[in-house]
Amino acid sequence: MRCRLNMHFSPLMVTTFNDEIHLTSQNEDHHPYIKPTKRPEDLKKQKLVLRSQSTMFALAVFLLLLTETTAHKPHDTSGHGRGCIAREREALLSIKAGMVDDDSLSLFSSWHGQDCCRWMGVRCSNRTGHVVKLDLHEGFLVGEISSSLKDLEHLQHLDLSVNYLTGPRGRLPDFLGSLHDLRYLNLSGLNFSGPVPHQLGNLSKLRYLDLASGYDQLYSKDISWLRQLSSLKYLDMTSVNLSTVTGWVDTLNMLSFLEVLRLTGCWLPPNNSTVHSAPHTNLTRLKTLDLSFNSFETFHSVAFVWGATSLKHLNLEENMIDEVLPAELGNLSALEILQLSGSFVKGMLPDTLINLCNLKIIDLTWNEIEGDVTGFIERLPKCSLSKLQVLLLDHNNITGSLPDSVSRMTSLITLNLAFNGLTGNLTTGIGNLSNLTYLDLRYNQMGGLITEEHFSKLPHLQELHLSANSFTMEWNSEWVPPFGLQILGLKSCCVGPGFPQWLKWQENISELYMSNASIADTMPDWFWVVFSKAAILDLSNNNISGSLPATLGQMEASLLDLSSNQFIGSVKQIPPNITTLDLSRNSLSGPLPLNIRSPLSVDALVLSDNYFTGTIPTSICQMKSLKLFDIGNNMITGQLPQCSEYMASRSSMVSPDTASPITDSNSNTSTEPMSIETLRLNNNNLSDEFPLLLQNCPELTFIDLGQNKFFGSIPAWIGEKLAHLGILRLRSNMFSGYIPSQLRRLVRLQYLDLAHNNLSGNIPESLLNMDGVNDIAEIEFVYNPSVPYGNSDEVADSLGPDPYASISAVTKGQQREYTGHFIYMVNLDLSCNHLTGGIPKRIGPTTGLVNMNLSRNHLTGKIPENIGSMHSLESLDLSDNKISGEIPSSLSDLTSLSYLNLSYNNLSGRIPSGHQLDALNPTNPASMYTGNIGLCGPPLRKSCSGSTVQSHFSISKEGSEIMTLYYGLSVGFVVGLWVVFCSLLFKKTWRTSYFLLFDEQCDALYVLAVVNWARMTTKATPTN
Incomplete structure (x- = not known):
């Protein structure tokens, strides 16, 4: 006052x-x-x-x-007074009764006593004593908004944002429209559903309205009630569904005092309003406009913006504007921030931006901007070059060499040109950007030398991303950089051959990506000290040698990738915070680095292709978050631990000193599931029946137990408890018994390799039962290991989408290693077993199967006629069986087929021809059919011309020609027989002549037989 x-x-x-x-x-x-x-x-x-x-x-x-x-006055700033108005205090208590707060925050802990004006979040008028402000935002409150709020008739400021106050109905209460004195209303983050009540239009004094939702469940079909809020300055309706609203631009145009408008993700329909040009807009005070994450297809839908001459921040991110930037953009002379990322904008900057002298941030990421980078910089307003702070142009089609004129952007803090087509050397003009903190040039075609001159004047540089270029780092080993980096990406750059000594001064680095950097040196001891606190270290695919330090267990890394190097020795401990550890393809030895102190939060352990020995420790049972476990190609013996026994002993015995579990032989069952998705134990010396532990891993998608000594039968519970299984490889073990028909329940199974075992019985029908698969591209990518993300693009750049996805398969007559997306082919390999019976008519998806190998079994029957419908089939091997019948002519319909082997069976008939079949194995095409004595025709030398019947049979597809031939022969025989019989019956002379001729022939044969017998007897009589 x-x-x-x-x-x-x-x-x-x-x-x-x-x-x-x-x-x-x-x-x-x-x-x-x-x-x-x-x-x-x-x-x-x-x-x-x-x-x-x-x-x-x-x-x-x-x-x-x-x-x-x-x-x-009931309350004053000095703390004196006699309390608030009783009726309003009761209303506040009623509001509190409908909510529960987090005890740790204790928002309502001060809500006691008579003076409610002293309560946390409550403010009263110094003049009248009425409650004018209620601020309960981010109080972690649960419950609902009480209708007692109406009793606070003089409330001017209400903030209930970021709580859980939707109540049982989840609707935004319409009684809020009765608070006529409200100037400020914030209900963001409450995630209401249902319609926005039109009663909010009664709040004519409102200046600030925030209804931002998070789940796109709040909607409004008519926002004409906004016209009554003529004093509104701030409006945020983020994620409120406005897809059916018409005339929304006309409505907003009535709010002439509006300064901030946020309609992010509102599914706004195209603007058909007449208010779409600068002279007609009333939004002359608008400073911030956010229309991101909608579905605008043209700039015409937002043309009303061009008249908002006071606009400072324009956000049109994530729309579908497949157009060039309009010339009208140059009307926004006050513009400071332009955000258009992910909106399919194409072309080049317009040449009308000369008056945009206040530009500070330009974000055109993930668009189709094209043209030379020099031309792009020249089209930027000259008057804003020295003011520009952020320039984001990554993931576009920008080409050319970065010009020296970039040095004029003296205020530049962030420059991102990653994932473009830039070429040439890195200009030394970069070295004049003394304020630069972030430089990203990843995934271009740039090259050349980078010397100290490029970065010696950049004291504020914190992130440097040069990965996936051909730069050669030529820095003096004694050089001390002026900057302290936090993230460094040099993947595929030539950093070596010596280990970069200047890194010893970068003690603040939290993420280092230096894979495939041509380093061929011994790891210096200082590395483990300088980078002991780094979160991500990727030095894979180099030629770094040395031993891992004894202090490895003291490092703070969450991702450590040292794969494909020359490290030797044993691994005593692993970092306690590790989530992803890749030591594969080295020469490490000793026991697996998994002990009782191993981190429980580890997600991925990749230790394959080393010389690790011993058994798999029981500490793996504690790693409940483990998703990827790969110890393939080592010398591990024993069996997979029985975690039920370990957990039982752990619960019964605890060390009093360390509180660590102690294992015991006692066993009880445990039903707590494990999170393993990918399990690779291949090429070791493991010996056991199929691991029962896997019953407790319902998320398994990838199992490789190949090249071990597992025995016994394949359990039927695989089809019942491993519903997500997509890849099952049991190759080269000693499994016996039948293939369980329950495998048909695995609707995601796309890779099955049971080759080189002792399996018997029939092949189950529909063994690969992926219903609805019509193309290999539609198959779900089941292999998806989890990796932690720091700088997400850089991690993806280093590890790839499926960094550990590789599998060995015998296809096209060779053993091949498949990596990346190639492992997602549909594969069936049952070769080298003792399977009997015929080939099922439906063995897999009709057009998804790529490789099928059933060779070296005891299969009989015929090749199914529908084999021609497997259009994706590239390799088919049915050799060394007992398959009979003819080769179906539909085999020539397999246009993708590049390998075929039908040798050593009992096939017969003419070999079908076709463009694809005739091109197979051009050096020795006959080898595909060797060992089938009944086959004829090219490419075999055996001709089919001597057998017209056989030739006729070979063109039959359904057997109708065969039936016609048999019928014709039968009719001809019967007709001929009756003609002769009737002639002899009714013609006496013919009958007499026929029987005389018959008697004469019989007599002649009798005389001939007697004479010959006499001669033989005479020769056999001995002479005295």
């Missing part, structure tokens, strides 16, 4: 305005009760008396008013 006292007027007039007290008086010359005397001295005395009286009277009235105001 402020008091203004005018001592030159009387009597006093007391007025109030905006909580101010004004004390004034009428001019004394016009006072009705005072008349001047005739004597000047009396008049002078009278004036003095009147002035004195006026002063005293004014002071008295002022003190009286001040006393009365204080007496009625």
Whole structure:
């Protein structure tokens, strides 16, 4: 309260305005009760008396008013008063009763006593004592908004944001529209559902309205109620579904005082309003406009913006504007921030931006901006070059060499040109950007030398990303950089052959990506000290030698990738915070680095292709978050631990000193599931039945137990408990028994390799039962190991989408290593077993199967006719079986087929021809059919011309020609027989001649037989 006292007027007039007290008086010359005397001295005395009286009277009235105001004020800043208004205190308590707060935050801990104006989040008017402000934001409150809020009739400020107050109905209450004095209303992050109540339009004094939602469940079909909020300055309706609203631009255009407008992710329809050009817009005070994450397809939908000449921040990110930037963009002379990332904007900057002298941030990431980078920089407003702070142009089609003119951007803090087509050397003009903190040039085609001159004047540089270029770092080993980096990416740059010594001064690095950097040196001891606190270290695919330090267990790394190097020795410990550890493809030895102190939060352990020995420790049972476990190609023996036994002993025995579990032989079952998704134990010396531990791993998608000594039957529970399984490789073990038909329940199974075992019985029908798979591209990518992300692009750059995805398969007659997305082919390999019976008519998806190998079994029957429908089939091997019948002509329909082996079976008939079949194995095409004596025709030398019947049979597809031939022969035989019989029956002369001829022939044969017998007897009689 402020008091203004005018001592030159009387009597006093007391007025109030905006909580101010004004004390004034009428001019004394016009006072009705005072008349001047005739004597000047009396008049002078009278004036003095009147002035004195006026002063005293004014002071008295002022003190009286001040006393009365204080007496009625329940709360003041000095802490004195007699409490708030009782009715409003009861309303607050009722509001509290509908909510529960987090005890650790204790938002309501101060809500006790009579003076509610002292309660946390509550503020009262100093003049009237009414509650005017209620701020409960981010209080972690759960419950609902009480209707008692209506009793706070003088409330001007209400903030309930970021809580859980949706109540059982989840609807935004319409009684909020009765709080007519509200100036500020923030309900963001409450995640209401249902319609926005139109009663909010009653809040005519509202200046700030935030209804931002997080789950896109709040909607409004009509926002005409916004027209009544004529004083509104701030409006945020983020994620409120406005897809059916018409005339939304006309409505917003009525809010002439609007300064901030955020309609992010509102599914706004295209603007068909007539208000879409600069002269018609009333939004002349608008400073911030956020229309990101909508579906605008043209700039016409937001053309009303071009008249908002006060606009400083324009955000149109993540739309579908497949157009060039409009020339009208140059109208926004006050613009400071332009965000258009991910909106399919194409072309080049317009040449009308010369008046945008205030530009500080330009974000055109993930668009189709194209052209030379020099031309792009030349089109930037010259008057803004020295002011520009952030330039984001990554993931576009920008080409050319970075020009020296970049040095004019002296205020530049962030420059990102990654994932473009830049070429040439890195200009030394970069070295003049003394304010630069972030430089990203990843994934271009740049090259050349980088010397100290490029970075010697950049003291503030914190992130440097040069990965996936051909730069050669030529820095003096004694050079001490002026900067302290936090993130460094040099993947595929030539950093070596010596280990970069300048890194010893970068003690603040938290993420280092230096894979494939041509380093061929011994790891220096200082590295483990300088980078002991780094979170991500990737030095993979180099030729770094040496031993891992004994202090490895003291490092703070969460991701450590030293794969494909020359490290030797044993690994005693691993970092306690590790989530991803890759030591594969080295020469490490000793036991697996998994002990009782191994971190429990580890997600991925990749230790393959080393010389580790011993058994798998039981500490793996504690790693409940482990998703990827790869120890393939080592010398591990024993079996996979029985975690049920370990957990039982752990729960019964605990070391009193370390509180660590102690293993015991006692066993009980444990039902706590493990998180393993990928398990690779291939090429070791493990020996056991199929691991029962895997019953407790319901998320398994990838199992490779190949090249071990596992035995026993393949359990049926695989099809019941491993519903997500996509890759199962049991190759080269000693499994026996039948292939369980329950595998058909694995609807995601796309890679099955059971080759080189002792399996018997029939092949189950629909063994690969991926219903609905019509193309290999539609197969779900089941292999998806989890990796921690620091700088997400850099991690993805280093590790790739599936960094550990590789598998060995025999296809096209060769053993091949498949990596990356190639492992997602549909594969079936049952070769080298003792399988019997026929080939099922439906063995997998009709068009998804890529490789099928059933060779070296005892299969019989025929090749199914529908084999021609497997259009994706590239390799088919049915050799060394007992398959009979003819080769289906539909085999020639397999246009993708590049390998075929049908040798050593019992096939017969003509070999079908076709463009694809004729091109297979051009050096020795006959080898595909060797060992089938019944086959004829090219490419074999055996001709089919000697057998017309066989030739006729070979063109039959359904057997109808065969039936016709049999029918014709039968009819001909019957007709011929009856013609002869009837002739002899009814023609006596013919009958007599026929029987005479028959008798003569019989006599002749009799005489011939007697004579020959006599001769033989005579020769056999011995001579005396």
